[in-house]
Amino acid sequence: MSAPTRDALAPAPVDGALASFFADGAGHGETSEHRELWDALSRAAEGGKRLRPALFHSVYLALGGRQGEVAARVGAALELLHTALVVHDDVIDGDDVRRGVPNVVGEFSARARERGHEEQKAVRYGQTAAILAGDLALAGAVRTLALCGAAPGTVARMLDLLDRALHLSAAGELADVRLSLDGDGDLATVVSMEHQKTAVYSFELPVQLAAALAGAAADHEAALTRYAQLVGVVYQIRDDLDGMFGDETVTGKSTVSDLREGKCTTLIAYARTTAAWPQIAPVLAAGTADEADATRVRTLLEECGARTYVEDLAVDFTRQARQSVAHLPQAPLLDDWARAVTRGAA
Template identity: 75%
Template sequence: MSAPPRETVDTAPVDAALAGFFADGTRHLVGAEHTQLWAALRDASAGGKRLRPMLFHSVYLALGGRQTDVAARVGASLELLHTALVVHDDVIDGDTVRRGRPNVVGTFAADARERGHDAERATHYGQSAAILAGDLALAGAVRGIALCGAPPDTVERMLDLLDRALHLSAAGELTDVRLSLDGEADIPAVISMEHQKTAVYSFELPLQLAAVLGGADAEHESALTRFARLLGIGYQLRDDLDGMFGEESATGKSTVSDLREGKCTPLIAFARTTPAWAHIHPYLVSGVIDDADAARVRTLLEECGARAYVEGLAADLDREAREAVAHLPEARLLDEWARTVSRGARAA
């Protein structure tokens, strides 16, 4: 993803809060496996662009917020939430690599193979470790907000928002798996899933937390939430486009994995309504797709208009997002964020 707006580039307070979280956690370590698990979780949280904490913190400051220590702890909680969800997502998707290096699954599976275990047992060990690591990160995210130092009524409101985000993200993840399993969904159903799975925790939650901690009124918070929903769905649409048409070296994402998994993206949902579907569908149900097959599907998706449709939809959502907050004092900052997100969907 492109660099965030200039006002948001300082991640040092969040990094310090995360370092404190991992340092504090060492007091609970009880053995070699536990120590390795904690280290793997720490590694999983490193190297990202801190999109969610920076989005939260930049808007919090624009709203007049000045509790920098509190904001740093909330920002760290957002990053821990993101880490937890992507670690669990890797288990769901069967991935062993993230950000160009072995993820938690890959790290522990490799360790098991080095100790002589077969691939199936090694994978089970790796996935078990990832589930547990994600659970620890989720607990850390909740604890971070609960102990952030804000007034009790503010903390309660923020925990309610976190709870909502967790519920909707879980619903979106499971719906994503079901849609791929059933192989049938229309565009509104896929868009709803992508809203729940990505937009809620990555965009709505950071801006809602900024609004609550920054003392914004209900109307202001509502406008920020609408902006975040539209921007987040557009973000995910571009992620889908990158996953199909992007360069792997730039996106860090395989351009055949979505096809192999039978992912029901808006590209696929649109193609299902066109004559090209008769030619695309056999590739999806085969479960075995090579680079040549993927190239053929990409050509069909372009010829049937699926790519142009999704690109246009993402652009429309970006425009609507800007319009939703054009009347707010922080509209310029939000416009910068919208342009940043639209320039590149991939954010670790």
């Protein structure tokens, strides 16, 4: 089968499987707390780019996959996993808004305030709700994958892949917080963290599940995994660049928040090795960066070569990713994906 064209990057058909999941789960509890949690989780799973199920589905079709309903459930499991990690990530980052509206933390915190509770208790209530809602989504992802309808051996293989992704993603998330807390980390350490935190579950897992469900050969899956690892790191590097130099109206990402949170990004890791670091370090340490601070740091990152270095790194990783699958029949599709998710780095 020839590889699909860019049309394959269209959203995957997972809405029906997700709707069934939420309809079934609604009957598991009879209390107002369960209804509120379940409704909030359902809203958290709405919208978004459906990037992970779209990548899975397009690669699965390109590999010759034909199990439509099974694939839809696998795609839904990927979206539930993403929802779980995003809801938990909002707690870790102290965020109460996502996509311009209150997230689970913000929604439940607001309810507590309306009942007259002071701020600290209200936020704790919101964070508690988010942790619990994320737990439900995570359990749902595992259950949906386990009951997707594939052959038992294939299901076992896919669950092993999911388990690996969860372990590495958890380690990457903790490493991200530690690097910001300690204020250290060289470039190799940061790239490794970004691989674990983002690339593993967002890119490697979807293509590995596609290969497993389609019955692809081991060397084929290995090439896809290497491709996904590199593209996933570039995806996060582009996020680092957007977090410093992007247009907030286009990216939806603040160009101050990474500085204010002391994030150890690829830009910061490179800058730490340059003469500009003594001027940048106090801004990160203060935790109070404003737009004036961000403007000054942006200038320093350009002058010390950090921006150019990181942009070139993204281009090099993208080149390596495309070369790693150039021998596969699916190379045109994977080139499309590389261009779509790495943007200027393709």
